[in-house]
Amino acid sequence: METVVESSKPKNQQRTAIVYFGQEREDYLCLAAAADSREFLNYIQKPLQAQLGAEKHRVGCTEISRYTGHGKRERYLQGWLGERVTVPIYRVRCCGCGAVFTVLPSFILRYRRQDSDCLSKLLTLSLSMGLSQRHTATIYTWSGLERSWTPGGVWSLLQWLGNLLPVAWLLLRLGLMPPAHVLSDEKFAAVSGERIYLFLISQGELIWSTEWLKQANEAAFEPAITNFLSAINTESQRQEQLPPTPNYQPQTVTTDGWKPVQNAWQSQVSSINLLECRWHGRQRIDRTLKEYAQQHPELTKEELQQLKQKFGHLFAAPSVTAYSQRLRRLHEAYGDDPILSKRLTILKDKQFLFTDYLNFCNASPFLAPLDRSMRFLDEKLQTFGQFWAQEKINATLNAWALINNLRTFLPDAKRAGQSLVEVFGASLKRIPWMEALNLCTVGRLSDLVPASG
Numbered sequence: 207m208e209t210v211v212e213s214s215k216p217k218n219q220q221r222t223a224i225v226y227f228g229q230e231r232e233d234y235l236c237l238a239a240a241a242d243s244r245e246f247l248n249y250i251q252k253p254l255q256a257q258l259g260a261e262k263h264r265v266g267c268t269e270i271s272r273y274t275g276h277g278k279r280e281r282y283l284q285g286w287l288g289e290r291v292t293v294p295i296y297r298v299r300c301c302g303c304g305a306v307f308t309v310l311p312s313f314i315l316r317y318r319r320q321d322s323d324c325l326s327k328l329l330t331l332s333l334s335m336g337l338s339q340r341h342t343a344t345i346y347t348w349s350g351l352e353r354s355w356t357p358g359g360v361w362s363l364l365q366w367l368g369n370l371l372p373v374a375w376l377l378l379r380l381g382l383m384p385p386a387h388v389l390s391d392e393k394f395a396a397v398s399g400e401r402i403y404l405f406l407i408s409q410g411e412l413i414w415s416t417e418w419l420k421q422a423n424e425a426a427f428e429p430a431i432t433n434f435l436s437a438i439n440t441e442s443q444r445q446e447q448l449p450p451t452p453n454y455q456p457q458t459v460t461t462d463g464w465k466p467v468q469n470a471w472q473s474q475v476s477s478i479n480l481l482e483c484r485w486h487g488r489q490r491i492d493r494t495l496k497e498y499a500q501q502h503p504e505l506t507k508e509e510l511q512q513l514k515q516k517f518g519h520l521f522a523a524p525s526v527t528a529y530s531q532r533l534r535r536l537h538e539a540y541g542d543d544p545i546l547s548k549r550l551t552i553l554k555d556k557q558f559l560f561t562d563y564l565n566f567c568n569a570s571p572f573l574a575p576l577d578r579s580m581r582f583l584d585e586k587l588q589t590f591g592q593f594w595a596q597e598k599i600n601a602t603l604n605a606w607a608l609i610n611n612l613r614t615f616l617p618d619a620k621r622a623g624q625s626l627v628e629v630f631g632a633s634l635k636r637i638p639w640m641e642a643l644n645l646c647t648v649g650r651l652s653d654l655v656p657a658s659g
């Protein structure tokens with residue numbers, strides 16, 4: 207039981223390497239099962255050098271780039287249909303300091319007895335299809351042979367996934383650049399009857415950061431934004447991706463107009479351009495017009511319709527100049543009415559928030575892409591029930607975000623067969639996403655997979 211021993215060691219003592227051997231499992235088995243281990247050892251030198259830095263070796267090791275065989279053991283592995291196979295696992299020794307490392311092929315994940323294919327299916331059921339732990343466990347039991355599989359087992363699987371690595375690190379290790387334009391939103395959720403908030407930051411539908419908050423005020427948003435920025439900075443600097451200015455700062459952030467979150471962004475990123483979601487802006491106008499109509503029962507349907515069109519025309523303005531012209535005309539016509547004049551003042555105060563997106567070709571004037579991704583999260587939250595405990599929420603959210611970005615779109619979807627990360631320009635190198643995720647826990651995918659792979 208090597209995994210038990212490993213988990214009791216401090217983190218920097220976790221001496222496991224993850225190596226990609228090829229598209230077929232046979233690619234690994236042929237190498238690993240051969241009586242002569244020279245070919246296997248040749249193959250692993252480069253991927254091991256790419257992921258085993260000095261901190262993984264014994265203190266003072268100066269020769270961290272050569273590894274020799276240190277025995278083999280058998281390990282059971284279970285597939286989606288319950289089949290159990292035995293796989294040989296190598297251990298290797300550093301020629302410099304003698305530290306011993308376990309070498310896992312990328313279809314095996316640390317501390318899990320299921321293979322990567324099985325895990326990707328279970329996690330998709332649970333996290334991207336909105337199934338409860340109970341449903342997921344039941345479906346797995348129907349298809350497989352594992353008798354002890356329970357809702358609690360699914361829950362601990364989600365926790366394991368959520369603790370693998372922050373979703374921002376995954377995206378950077380897959381080769382994506384930190385996003386210049388982000389969406390930021392907060393949603394209500396309930397834990398044990400208490401209201402909490404889920405704070406998410408995305409690039410379109412692609413989730414970069416998740417965190418739960420006790421309150422939706424400026425003091426709570428600020429550290430959450432800092433955590434997002436520093437997750438990106440830490441990993442980017444490790445990869446030397448952010449020269450010559452070492453600090454990542456998004457250019458724009460689109461929010462729903464909640465003032466505390468806008469203030470928090472401005473205080474954490476002084477150069478940021480705030481954008482406000484135009485759909486949310488329209489909703490507020492509709493509420494104002496409804497109130498206005500109630501105060502003015504003499505208005506005909508046509509007159510009300512005209513009024514709606516004029517406000518709609520304002521939002522369709524192609525420039526900030528056009529916006530302020532249209533606003534002035536509205537003000538001339540309706541500025542005397544207390545209800546409408548109040549709304550018009552807000553629209554004037556927010557003229558840049560509603561039009562600045564025109565200055566950035568990739569900025570989004572809407573939060574809808576983030577809402578699309580959160581659709582399944584909302585459902586998921588309903589099903590967590592008693593399993594929720596505050597200290598587990600962030601891992602659960604991170605697990606959901608990893609799956610949201612990596613799961614493959616279904617065959618009838620517009621982006622069939624692709625993952626969101628690929629839509630946003632990452633290459634999974636034709637590696638199944640669970641294996642790619644596994645590799646990203648130890649380093650950059652492009653450093654770990656040969657160019658021809």
Ligand SMILES: [Zn+2]
Nearest residue numbers: 263267300303
């Ligand atoms: Zn060493």
